[in-house]
Amino acid sequence: MLDNQSTHTPIDVGDGAAIPHKNDAGLFTAWRIAFFGSIVLCLFLAFGRPDQYMAIFKFVPDGILITFKVTLGAIVLAIMFGLIAGLGRISSNRIINGTASLYVEVIRGIPLLVQLFYIYYALGRFVKIPDMLSAIIAMAFCYGAYMAEIFRAGIQSIPKGQMEAALSLGMSRQQAMRQVILPQAFKVVLPPIGNEFIALLKDSSLVSILAVSDLLRRGREYASETFNYFETYTVIALIYLIMTLFFSKLISLMEERLNDGR
Amino acid sequence: MMAASRPMIEVCGVSKFYGTFQALDDISFTVSDGEKVVIIGPSGSGKSTILRSINCLETIDRGRITVDGMDVSNPKTDICKVREEVGMVFQSFNLFPHKTVLENLTLAQSVVRKRSKKDAEEIAMELLHKVNIVEKAASYPAKLSGGQQQRVAIARSLAMNPKAILFDEPTSALDPEMIGEVLDVMKTLATEGMTMVVVTHEMGFAREVSDRVIFMDHGRIVEEGTPEHFFTAPTHERAKLFLSQIL
Numbered sequence: 001m002l003d004n005q006s007t008h009t010p011i012d013v014g015d016g017a018a019i020p021h022k023n024d025a026g027l028f029t030a031w032r033i034a035f036f037g038s039i040v041l042c043l044f045l046a047f048g049r050p051d052q053y054m055a056i057f058k059f060v061p062d063g064i065l066i067t068f069k070v071t072l073g074a075i076v077l078a079i080m081f082g083l084i085a086g087l088g089r090i091s092s093n094r095i096i097n098g099t100a101s102l103y104v105e106v107i108r109g110i111p112l113l114v115q116l117f118y119i120y121y122a123l124g125r126f127v128k129i130p131d132m133l134s135a136i137i138a139m140a141f142c143y144g145a146y147m148a149e150i151f152r153a154g155i156q157s158i159p160k161g162q163m164e165a166a167l168s169l170g171m172s173r174q175q176a177m178r179q180v181i182l183p184q185a186f187k188v189v190l191p192p193i194g195n196e197f198i199a200l201l202k203d204s205s206l207v208s209i210l211a212v213s214d215l216l217r218r219g220r221e222y223a224s225e226t227f228n229y230f231e232t233y234t235v236i237a238l239i240y241l242i243m244t245l246f247f248s249k250l251i252s253l254m255e256e257r258l259n260d261g262r
Numbered sequence: 263m264m265a266a267s268r269p270m271i272e273v274c275g276v277s278k279f280y281g282t283f284q285a286l287d288d289i290s291f292t293v294s295d296g297e298k299v300v301i302i303g304p305s306g307s308g309k310s311t312i313l314r315s316i317n318c319l320e321t322i323d324r325g326r327i328t329v330d331g332m333d334v335s336n337p338k339t340d341i342c343k344v345r346e347e348v349g350m351v352f353q354s355f356n357l358f359p360h361k362t363v364l365e366n367l368t369l370a371q372s373v374v375r376k377r378s379k380k381d382a383e384e385i386a387m388e389l390l391h392k393v394n395i396v397e398k399a400a401s402y403p404a405k406l407s408g409g410q411q412q413r414v415a416i417a418r419s420l421a422m423n424p425k426a427i428l429f430d431e432p433t434s435a436l437d438p439e440m441i442g443e444v445l446d447v448m449k450t451l452a453t454e455g456m457t458m459v460v461v462t463h464e465m466g467f468a469r470e471v472s473d474r475v476i477f478m479d480h481g482r483i484v485e486e487g488t489p490e491h492f493f494t495a496p497t498h499e500r501a502k503l504f505l506s507q508i509l
Contacts, residue, residue: 159354159356161352161354161356162356162358164319164350164352164356165350165352165356165357165358165415166358166370167319167345168317168319168345168348168349168350168419169345169346169349169369169370169374169418169419169422170342170343170345170346170370170374170375170422171342171370171373171374172342175373175374179369179373180358180369183360184358184359184360187360
């Protein structure tokens with residue numbers, strides 16, 4: 001947090017949809033208009049124009065499930081990669097630190113789409129694993145690098161005295177990290193991890209180029225059969241929008257509860 | 263002051279550098295079992311640094327420190343073992359904000375000493391009683407005043423049954439009206455025979471409680487002696503000047 005926040009309006013460059021602030025308690029918030037608007041529009045299209053749209057709504061839900069699987073699998077793995085690499089980045093061991101830093105620097109310097117192709121085909125050369133799993137691993141590997149920076153910053157935001165107090169009670173560094181530092185850092189990193197989750201949900205659409213039948217790919221399959229490109233991508237966009245809005249709301253509620261608990 | 267008591271903390275010829283700045287210059291002193299030693303001196307004189315070196319929160323570049331026979335400066339020594347035996351109380355309390363007062367006291371007991379939850383809680387409640395703060399056992403540290411937090415911090419270090427406790431300016435971050443309650447707890451500990459090394463600016467405490475006063479300036483021990491000697495007839499000019507400024 002910056003001290004001069006009161007005088008300057010901070011520019012929100014966060015990924016994900018705008019999360020409504022508690023103070024904007026009017027009936028028509030941007031979030032409500034977008035969320036309920038897109039649900040109403042979906043219903044209107046499905047039941048008002050059933051001959052063009054109903055079939056799309058019936059065809060794509062399989063993809064939603066795959067999108068969720070990829071997103072959830074990737075976020076869980078990415079958190080693990082991120083935690084390990086984040087701890088590595090603050091390690092005093094030069095080899096561990098160097099390896100973790102190299103991972104973060106390399107990954108952050110290559111476009112996600114290029115990495116997806118690369119890791120997917122690289123993995124495919126050495127081991128035979130299901131398409132979806134290798135897509136999940138590829139996504140997690142990329143996002144882990146960003147997560148690592150979140151964890152590193154979160155851990156470093158905990159005052160030095162906390163580690164010293166734990167050490168002076170006879171705890172080892174690992175015990176102090178697990179019992180004292182990480183539980184406190186978790187509260188700090190939860191909001192940015194929530195943002196990463198939403199970003200990952202959207203970026204998961206990239207796996208549609210890797211023979212994984214996610215939401216976008218199902219849409220492409222349908223469109224290429226029926227040539228209803230406009231209608232199909234309208235539905236796909238609306239479904240993505242509803243999902244991200246839903247999760248961003250969930251995350252902001254979680255944040256609020258965490259802050260109340262303090 | 264027991265005449266023939268064994269040394270608890272021995273500091274021999276310790277020096278420390280921050281780059282080219284010498285923070286500690288050939289420091290030597292011994293603290294016997296049950297002795298109360300107060301280290302005073304102007305800020306930047308190295309008094310906190312030497313205190314933190316005793317339980318290895320700072321590393322030293324030259325010299326030797328032993329605690330109860332364990333060589334702290336030897337990298338082969340299990341430093342956790344040393345820290346188990348030496349409590350530390352910080353200027354900024356450093357209670358764990360995500361744990362209740364009771365959990366602050368039981369955490370290291372169960373993680374380090376492997377005590378059962380029941381035993382640890384029993385010991386914790388006893389100590390909270392001792393520092394007169396039982397009613398806050400279920401509160402989080404943020405709900406406590408500074409004086410209360412520091413008393414909990416003292417109880418937390420006592421819960422490990424340390425052989426000695428290091429106090430690093432324990433009252434410097436407190437409002438004046440809360441200093442008394444913390445000093446009272448420290449005085450109780452002193453009368454119970456706890457080995458204490460205290461870095462402080464509380465001259466009243468130093469005079470009343472300590473067996474020995476060490477005066478430091480520019481990383482050196484300038485004067486060392488009984489409180490009577492130090493406060494009434496210091497030998498060195500620097501000590502005289504310091505005393506005239508703060509008394």
